[in-house]
Amino acid sequence: MGPSAARKPLLHGIETSLRYLSRWNRLDGLAVFITFNKPRLPLWLIFRDADKCEQCPEDEWPNLENTACVKRPVDFLSFYNILGLLLTSLIVILFVFSIIILVIFIKHRETPIVKANNRNLSYTIIISLMLCFLCSLLFIGNPDKLPCLLQNIIFNLVFAVALSSILAKTITVVFAFNVTKPNIRFQIFFRKMTQVFCCVGEFSICMCWIQFYPPYPDRDSVSKPGILILHCNVGSHAIFYLALGYNSFLALLCFLVAYFAKKLPDRFNEAHHIAFSMLVFCSVWISFIPVYISTKGKYMMAVQVFAILSSSGGLLGFIFFPKCLIIIFRPKANVKQSLYVRKALQQFKIQHLREELGYSDDIQLSSDAKEELLWWLQHVQEWNGKTMFNSNPDRVL
Template structure:
């Protein structure tokens, strides 16, 4: 009040103009800064704090006259969150004082931790304005030491219980835990002597730097300069202590030793750097205002001074837009909240043998730096506790889920507590602690460990594999057998049994069966455009010729029986021309279907990635499904017509009747293809091709065996029966 009024007796009245106030630079506590602001704002005095980090006062609208040269607690919460994320610490406990600012900061800290995927094990509070009870103290300390968490001690250093809590906390014998605090505790030598402190503490303090010539000044300061400051004189005498660093130790003609020498372990001397910047900031703002009001360098006369002192509120505009260099050459400016754009230093409390200790700067946090460059950690400078089994240590409710596994949250537990389950087939996790597994692309599949997608194996029915070799052998065997039978029929073409029922139809049928056996080979090997088109069209046309030949044979049987009746007009329909015409007409219809199929939507090679989970099947896509079923349906139509006609003619008394054999052959053919449909639809991959080949071979072999083997038996083994006389007895 004396400073504001210029006198000691009269309040709210300014008597001494020489003591007019331009700005107030203060080092109050958080609460005091808030209380005194309400008085300073009446006169619109700029209030520049070098100590208060009060979270609530970073609001330029509510607190337009408040400035500070230390960062807000909001940035402190972000800095702690960044450090936790850097080391991957996700299991955290918080102890804070119950003052309003600390509680708000703890809430923000909780949100930051949870945003980064961490969890809060517990949040305990200790009283700020009163002593903590023994029961409260032991309860909190027990909770801290029983939990494998990173312990954030967010205590207001002006709290009554601050020192007592820290001392009792460090008296406990603990290993494998980490503490993060926001203040440099004023350690006493007795505390170190009786405690079991370890290298496990990180401390966040506002950024500090060594002021030029400051160390020289404090060594050479004269005692009478400190006559009015009792604490200052004691502080200066402490510098004679032999344990002080050389750069600040004074040369004294006596040996001074005291149990408390806090400033000796702090080379930056508390708030000195912040005070230094506060003075520079106000001085620079005053300079900018004076130069602005004085125009082009006019003389700063007494009248201007009086006017200036009565208009000190004008200083705010220059403080808000302040950008200057301090004596260290650092570029400094005020941010939009009126806070100096600075950050935090991260200290590591290092304990040496013989209970010596020091603070080591192991990192910095600058909230105004570009993203990714705001947090800098020098891991090599960190001294970890010897008992740690893992460096840096890990703090989690649940150990990390390794690659190939994903997290499954536990019911009723924080999100950090989970079970690890392996990804299902076709999915992977290529990082630790993944929430969900990644589905592999269609052309890839998960490996056995489920941590990488590998290309699927390309599969198709090859000639080299055992199944392909067997089917090829069977196809060629039946092809050769059919060729031999054709040779036999050509050699014995003049015998009655060959001439019966039109030998030309027998030749056509045998040749078509040879094509059927050969076309099965088109289904083996790498599918290409040509092979995909040929395998279906060749199959359809070859079988239509075979079935047309069988139908013509059946019609020939019926016609021959009817033509033997007296006066029958069917005699003129007897002969090879009619039979060949039936074959050509029936086959031509199938050829038209195949050509339409080719021009509308022909078959094409297709990569089937879904039939088999671990492989890609190269198969022939039918193209037009309608055309495909028309081709198969037409074959079925011919087979059914042939079967019906042959079945009706099976008991005809003609000696040359082969309707019985055709009936059996069509029965085999229809049985094979009827059973083919459900079998084909129930198989996957290359085995679908195997089923199709088997159906072709089985139906072709059935026709060959039922129609031609009995005749071959008579021709080769019973030649005496291959005569008109014997055939009439049959």
């Protein structure tokens, strides 16, 4: 008995509608909606005989004759399609680029430009960003239980480590220039506690996420008729956005501290680069949310991978790339003997500003400040356009 004869007993109480899929540009199935005075629920049916219809499983679809179920084509961000291949290539390029920067910093670890901004924190930030690049690979490929569970957890934790290290580095610079008698042990303790406290906050959120609403692999058969979308369900969108919001809060805090520290008088003060990189980071993730909500399937994963790569690459490029240019192409600007500056005027200014005197107040210059002012009058032309640093710094940040 053909399909046309099988449809006749089903006319009462059943509304039939034909759907065309642009994917194949031809009639591909019969969508049958059971009404019975209830909301319309789509059931993809096949006809076994004149009196019986059967529903296809979720991962299958009726054939052209509506007599058998066939496997639906699946859609996910694969390593083998063009989009997945491009993102994988970008991940490899950024990972190799971060390795090169790390090697440069380790090889020139005794130079002033590396030591001036706390090389241990720099190593931590670079390694964290390398792990951010690698964890993007978890978002590509067939969604399984373990990758779905780990992809967002690892990404948020590693990003929290990177942002907390940047925040600790910036706070250390502020302490060094705004404390009359700095305590080196207290600065180290405060820097470590800042890192630990920021990481513990993100770690607590992720542990609650795993314990109560763990992510899991899911299938979507509604968004695209005839196509089965494989994706990772985040478990709880509230915790997902809470974890992202916590990292965004750390980035905003880094920006505020860096914006305050960028006016401090240090030729190797990287607060300008940190502030700009935090602006890029916040811009990326603010634009990520509406795009992520409005996309489905592999494009949703691709948007998240691109956001991770662009924000991590922004931090790596804006903070460390300028230093690499100085190390490689301007080695004379990275030698202690050529990085000399006298600080009597600077210390004299800071001391009187702490006494609540303004820039317009008249003060009596000290003998050291007068001597340095005369030195600058004699040598300012030869230092024009050069980078300067104290050959014997009072402290290394």
